[in-house]
Amino acid sequence: MKSLIIGYGTTGQSFEKYLTENSIDFDIFDEDKTKLENKKNILACLNDKSISVYKSLYISPGVQLKKYFSNSNLAKLNYTTDLDLFFQNNKSLKIGVTGTNGKSTLVNYLNQILNIASSSIALGNIGNPLLDNIKHTNKYTVIEVSSFQLEKMKKNYFDFSIITNIQNDHIDFHGNFENYKNAKLKICSEKGRTIFCTSDDYEEIAKTFALDLEPNLDGKDIDLSNLPFRLQKISEGIINDSKSTNSASLFYALNKLNFKGDLILCGNPGKEGYKELNIEGPKRVFIYGKHRNELLNICKHKNISTHSSLEEIFEVLRKDEHKDILFSPGNPSGNDYLNFIERGEHFNNLKEKYFD
Incomplete structure (x- = not known):
């Protein structure tokens, strides 16, 4: 039986590459058919009946499953996310960062500092797909995680997690603030430590956290670059x-x-x-x-x-x-x-x- 990729944005395309490299036969569904031009392996309509022929579903973060499946079928869906695959196949120490604002900035700073003392890579919602880097051998992976990703994540295997803040956002997707907040809080690590930021001094937060991980790091005179388009x-x-x-x-x-x-x-x-x-x-x-x-x-x-x-x-x-x-x-x-x-x-x- 084939597998099915649902959603053909950045994550969907990384699923495509991953499944191809692992010789897994698949089809692709995306509501925007213009994304699938020149593709032959397309599922035209997504619903309870159409997925019955697939053994596995690979779900992109921004897909609203309730748009396509009945409530009775939602709980039974056998799907996998990019986070789940990364947890299963990569051996690095995984640091998850989420929040309404500031998460990209913190990921950027933390990744730079950890690369001074050790080896690190910044992945996830910051723009670098997880599955495209699933075989990396750096000591740390700093992952920017959205509420869309966390909502669908099967099990939390973050070694550390950081929440910058939780404020009103993505209500159109989650339905209400409580659902959005609960999705964000799924990042709280079951196996490691969770940090809730109490300020917006993300450079200092990154330095303090990195020093806990790498005590021999010289935290003085570190010159960090900023991401564009943030003030x-x-x-x-x-x-x-x-x-x-x-x-x-x-x-x-x-x-x-x-x-x-x-x-x-x-x-x-x-x-x-x-x-x-x-x-x-x-x-x-x-x-x-x-x-x-x-x-x-x-x-x-x-x-x-x-x-x-x-x-x-x-x-x-x-x-x-x-x-x-x-x-x-x-x-x-x-x-x-x-x-x-x-x-x-x-x-x-x-x-x-x-x-x-």
Whole structure:
């Protein structure tokens, strides 16, 4: 009998590579059929009946199983996740990091520090697929884990786990905050230690944790590189915070900067259930993109303007002699961009075009 890959994004493609290398015959299902062009091994429709011919299911994190299967069948599904396969086949010490915000930053710092004292690799939601690196021989694996991955994880084999924070996010997927929180808390290690961060000083947290693991590490004068698009100062008075994909990260930026200038928002607010956003501090709020009317309906501020494109906003801002601009979208990209990276690069390109 064949196996079935459900979802053909980054994780689904890593499943494809893994199954091919292990001579396992499989089909692929994805709701977006454009992803499967030139593929012959396609399952057209996913439901209780159609999966009966498959011996194993390999599930991508972002797939909502309840969309396709009956409640009675959900509990009986024999599926495997990329985390499960990685736990079974890789012998490194595994450090899981999750949270609503800050997890990529902490993973980035911790991986750099552990590579000074030993050998480490950063995998998972940070953009480096687990299965593509399942044979690595480094001492540590620092894994950024999403609530989608944790929800479907069969058993927890993290040696250590770290939670940066848990705030309102992904309500459209999980249904409510309680379900989202419970998914995040599944990272709490059954075999090791769990750390709950009490501050946002992720560089210091990473150093302290790494020193516990590697006591001979010289923690002084460590120069760490930052990830792009996280409160990144790209020039005087201009901050690119494109990684802001939820309201918690938006308000964090406003508070941390005590921001009083021009705020730019965009993206799809649906994942937080279109909750109202009371924005205080900025003198002006600019909203643009295909979701601008949805955002206008939930944003409360005395000086809001909407625009079809980011270019329109730059045309307005170029007239200001003094620049004080925060690009912190506060939402996922939705129909505007492929991801926050494309979004951040677009902002940087326009900044160069209009201001440099």
